Amino acid sequence: MKAYVDQDTCIGCGMCAGIAADVFRINDEGKAEAYAEGDDSAVQEAIDSCPVAAISEA
Ligand code: SF4
Numbered sequence: 001m002k003a004y005v006d007q008d009t010c011i012g013c014g015m016c017a018g019i020a021a022d023v024f025r026i027n028d029e030g031k032a033e034a035y036a037e038g039d040d041s042a043v044q045e046a047i048d049s050c051p052v053a054a055i056s057e058a
Helices: 015-019 040-049
Strands: 003-005 024-026 032-034 055-057
Touching (some): 015 024, 015 040, 040 055
Antiparallel strands (some): 003 055
């Protein structure tokens, strides 16, 4: 699954990168970005775990 992170909403907590480091990383602005497609269940877990609901399916 491909994911999208809303840069204005993300608070840079790092949770998504902790759950799926092969999909999400924290960029130079301190926000998460999805840099690769990942396993559906891992991406879904990140979507469900984000405290500000900044991640959506791309
Ligand atoms: S879990 Fe949500 S708020 Fe935290 S870094 Fe990822 S996208 Fe940003």
